[in-house]
Amino acid sequence: MIEKIVILGAGNLATQLSLALYEKGLEIVQIYSRTMESASELACKVNAEASNSLQNIKANADLYILAVSDKAMQPVLERISFPMAKLVHTAGSIPVDVFKNYTDTYGVFYPLQTFSKTRKVDFSNIPICIEANKDEFANDLFELGSKISSNLHAISSDQRKQLHLAAVFTCNFANHMYSIGQELLAEKNVDFNLLQPLIKETAEKLTELDPKSAQTGPAVRFDEEIMNSHEKALKDSPDFQKLYRFVSESIYKMHSSKN
Amino acid sequence: MIEKIVILGAGNLATQLSLALYEKGLEIVQIYSRTMESASELACKVNAEASNSLQNIKANADLYILAVSDKAMQPVLERISFPMAKLVHTAGSIPVDVFKNYTDTYGVFYPLQTFSKTRKVDFSNIPICIEANKDEFANDLFELGSKISSNLHAISSDQRKQLHLAAVFTCNFANHMYSIGQELLAEKNVDFNLLQPLIKETAEKLTELDPKSAQTGPAVRFDEEIMNSHEKALKDSPDFQKLYRFVSESIYKMHSSKN
Numbered sequence: 001m002i003e004k005i006v007i008l009g010a011g012n013l014a015t016q017l018s019l020a021l022y023e024k025g026l027e028i029v030q031i032y033s034r035t036m037e038s039a040s041e042l043a044c045k046v047n048a049e050a051s052n053s054l055q056n057i058k059a060n061a062d063l064y065i066l067a068v069s070d071k072a073m074q075p076v077l078e079r080i081s082f083p084m085a086k087l088v089h090t091a092g093s094i095p096v097d098v099f100k101n102y103t104d105t106y107g108v109f110y111p112l113q114t115f116s117k118t119r120k121v122d123f124s125n126i127p128i129c130i131e132a133n134k135d136e137f138a139n140d141l142f143e144l145g146s147k148i149s150s151n152l153h154a155i156s157s158d159q160r161k162q163l164h165l166a167a168v169f170t171c172n173f174a175n176h177m178y179s180i181g182q183e184l185l186a187e188k189n190v191d192f193n194l195l196q197p198l199i200k201e202t203a204e205k206l207t208e209l210d211p212k213s214a215q216t217g218p219a220v221r222f223d224e225e226i227m228n229s230h231e232k233a234l235k236d237s238p239d240f241q242k243l244y245r246f247v248s249e250s251i252y253k254m255h256s257s258k259n
Numbered sequence: 260m261i262e263k264i265v266i267l268g269a270g271n272l273a274t275q276l277s278l279a280l281y282e283k284g285l286e287i288v289q290i291y292s293r294t295m296e297s298a299s300e301l302a303c304k305v306n307a308e309a310s311n312s313l314q315n316i317k318a319n320a321d322l323y324i325l326a327v328s329d330k331a332m333q334p335v336l337e338r339i340s341f342p343m344a345k346l347v348h349t350a351g352s353i354p355v356d357v358f359k360n361y362t363d364t365y366g367v368f369y370p371l372q373t374f375s376k377t378r379k380v381d382f383s384n385i386p387i388c389i390e391a392n393k394d395e396f397a398n399d400l401f402e403l404g405s406k407i408s409s410n411l412h413a414i415s416s417d418q419r420k421q422l423h424l425a426a427v428f429t430c431n432f433a434n435h436m437y438s439i440g441q442e443l444l445a446e447k448n449v450d451f452n453l454l455q456p457l458i459k460e461t462a463e464k465l466t467e468l469d470p471k472s473a474q475t476g477p478a479v480r481f482d483e484e485i486m487n488s489h490e491k492a493l494k495d496s497p498d499f500q501k502l503y504r505f506v507s508e509s510i511y512k513m514h515s516s517k518n
Contacts, residue, residue: 012475070485093485113457114475119467121460127453153453162447163454165489170440170454171461172476173506174433179470179513181425188421194386194412195422195429196465198372201380202430203462206455208378211438216271216373217431226329226352230424239509240428246505247432250498254438 002062002086002144006030007048008076009067010038012115013090015045017067020123022046024147030058034072054079063088063144065109070094077102086137092164095157096131107132107141110160111149114171123148129155129163180240212255219248220255261321261345261403265289266307267335268326269297271374272349274304276326279382281305283406289317293331313338322347322403324368329353336361345396351423354416355390366391366400369419370408373430382407388414388422439499471514478507479514 005026007018010033022028028048033039036052043050051057057064059082066089068076073089080087080102087099088109099106110129113121128145130152132138138154145152155163178199182192205214218226227248234241264285266277269292281287287307292298295311302309310316316323318341325348327335332348339346339361346358347368358365369388372380387404389411391397397413404411414422437458441451464473477485486507493500 069480070482093488112453114461114464114473116464116468116473116475119464119473125456127456129453151456155449159447159449161488161492162443163449165492166440166443166449166454167457168476168478168489168503169436169443171457172474172478172510174436174458175461175464175470175474176478176506176510176513177428177433177436178465179474181429182470184421184425184428188418190414190418190422190425192469194371194388195425197384197386197410198426198430199433199462199465202373202434203458205373205375205378205434206437206458209375210451211434211441214373214375214378215431215434215438216375217427219427219431219435221328223329229352229420230427233420233424239512243505243509244427246502247435250502251431251435253498254435 002140003027004029004061004063006032006057006061006064007042007067008032008057008064009069009072010042011067011069012117013111014065014067015042015117016113016115016121016123017065017090017111018042018046018048019120020148021144026144026147029061032057055081059085062086063140065090073098086140088132088141092167093161095161096133097157100133105132105134105137107137108157108160109141109145110155112163112167114175125149125151127151127153129153129160131155131157131160180243183237184240215251215255217251219251222252222256261399262286263288263320263322265291265316265320265323266301266326267291267316267323268328268331269301270326270328271376272370273324273326274301274376275372275374275380275382276324276349276370277301277305277307278379279407280403285403285406288320291316314340318344321345322399324349332357345399347391347400351426352420354420355392356416359392364391364393364396366396367416367419368400368404369414371422371426373434384408384410386410386412388412388419390414390416390419439502442496443499474510474514476510478510481511481515 028046030049031039031043032051039050064085064087086105087103088107096108108131112127126149128149130141287305289308290298290302291310298309323344323346345364346362347366355367367390371386385408387408389400444451
């Protein structure tokens with residue numbers, strides 16, 4: 001059973017995951033971050049010790065959660081010096097066997113969500129993708145996960161990588177479309193809030209319709225007149241113009257070839 | 260005061276707008292559509308007469324709402340034969356003066372939302388963008404709008420066109436990103452529902468953070484390793500691969516140049 005946890009990392013995901021675990025009664029014994037400032041900032045919220053030295057990581061925790069950036073993972077692993085530790089990472093695109101030369105019991109605990117430091121999220125419905133090299137440890141991770149979410153899934157490294165890629169499209173790229181919308185409205189002094197109900201409904205529609213059936217707008221009905229006039233309106237933003245054309249073509253292709 | 264309304268069109272928007280007006284006690288006297296089938300399908304839901312002939316449009320309504328496709332608007336206008344009619348259209352990208360050779364009193368009544376025939380929408384928070392060639396008629400349209408929504412805005416043709424363009428990015432293009440996510444998951448037999456909380460949170464985040472501050476993921480932190488591995492994973496979908504690279508670059512550019 002997992003009770004005492006060390007969190008390595010103090011970024012967006014580390015912050016929100018630590019808070020969620022702490023609020024459900026888990027003991028966060030230590031927060032490690034490269035800078036003492038960010039370690040302390042998070043540690044004080046979850047009643048943990050802060051550390052900026054991998055040499056000082058406590059050896060007696062039940063679980064070590066590596067929530068560092070993908071680039072930092074290997075260097076951090078090389079400097080953790082207790083081979084009996086149970087390790088998981090929280091990364092979408094890193095295979096579980098990244099741990100295999102470092103410890104005997106390891107896994108992945110990947111909450112599929114977009115996290116910002118300042119926005120509190122409700123973990124209860126966040127899918128947590130779990131993978132482990134041993135069944136017993138997988139059970140421990142499911143038990144831990146069930147304390148913060150009711151949406152747990154056994155997901156292989158290969159599936160998780162695809163989920164991460166799909167998440168980049170559906171979250172980061174969709175959000176970039178919101179950013180472009182905001183820039184366009186600012187040019188004409190129109191309040192971005194006018195788009196909020198549309199953005200919300202576009203996301204909520206998916207509970208009833210799959211995204212292909214839900215598609216609307218000039219590209220899916222191949223309304224060339226509107227598309228040309230939109231492209232013309234974007235003449236001073238060549239990047240947005242190119243993107244407009246490219247995504248419109250992609251929509252048209254998807255809908256004309258496969259439906 | 261507007262009480263009796265003729266709706267020209269029976270598509271997604273015409274359907275949802277007719278239902279909303281009807282439910283608030285407005286009298287929908289007639290639904291016109293090119294085919295009797297779609298005119299009747301909507302007409303019977305709002306207790307109206309159906310017609311597929313522009314010659315048979317009733318002349319005594321207080322308002323004629325042209326909710327036809329942009330392409331159909333001009334041909335329909337040319338065949339409406341009563342010059343005293345008060346006309347509005349519901350289109351994002353068509354200027355209000357499209358009506359100026361056809362009637363004296365005209366305007367725009369543009370509900371900024373994505374509509375599907377089968378998904379019922381709550382109009383009460385949908386922004387309705389109103390424009391008219393006469394103040395008195397603008398007032399009538401605001402009064403009508405207030406019966407179905409509390410989110411009314413005076414928006415010029417120029418601003419409305421930009422809103423429509425921004426809506427294509429934030430709705431149609433974002434939705435296309437969802438479609439791509441769904442295709443990617445299907446390849447690995449992963450349930451699309453795993454992405455639903457992420458998609459919802461990405462949209463809801465905007466009530467607290469502007470989209471640029473909310474951005475996360477490999478592109479904004481320029482994590483080349485992940486981006487390369489994602490591009491490699493897309494090698495069998497050259498269109499998605501190109502889109503991945505292009506949108507990632509656009510994210511990186513927006514965030515490196517302007518923040």
